[in-house]
Amino acid sequence: MRIVPAGKGRDIANSVRLEAGKMFKQQNMVLVILLIASLIMPxxxxxxxxxxNPLLGGLMFFSFSILGLGSLVAYVLFLNVGKRMGAKLTSPKVIIDNFGRKTAPFFDATGAHAGAFLGDVLHDPFQTGGLGxxxxxxxxxxxxxxxxxxVLF
Structure with missing residues (x-):
């Protein structure tokens, strides 16, 4: 947890998300190269x-086709597992956003329950968007x- 000046939290969170997204752009280029190789090699x-020998040529065509398709499938599976693991990387969440606020915040907490007053951590899977x-x-x-x-009243 870190305290940053008002309005900077959004910028920091967005820059971290952009950096994480750049990692997968290079993997798409590798996928295109593998696709071209799997088409040319057979x-x-x-x-x-x-x-x-024409029979040997057909056999090698079949072998290279299976090898190319297998490597493509393996790479796509690797990409999907990598993206799932990358999703678990911690990117910051802006808990309190004071973007564009010029005055001190005022909250009327009269009659607020404990979760609204002190904060909460959502545990119900229907509230959280899934257990992941x-x-x-x-x-x-x-x-x-x-x-x-x-001001907290």
């Missing part, structure tokens, strides 16, 4: 091995946090 194998949601994204700020350096 054709090359057929032309090269058909000179000696990291704990730091399930934190809900209370009025005591929102009124920091302001």
């Amino acid at each position: 054709w090359w194998a057929f032309n090269h091995y058909s000179k000696e 949601t990291p704990a730091h994204e399930r934190v809900v700020a209370g009025m005591i946090h929102k009124a920091h350096m302001g």
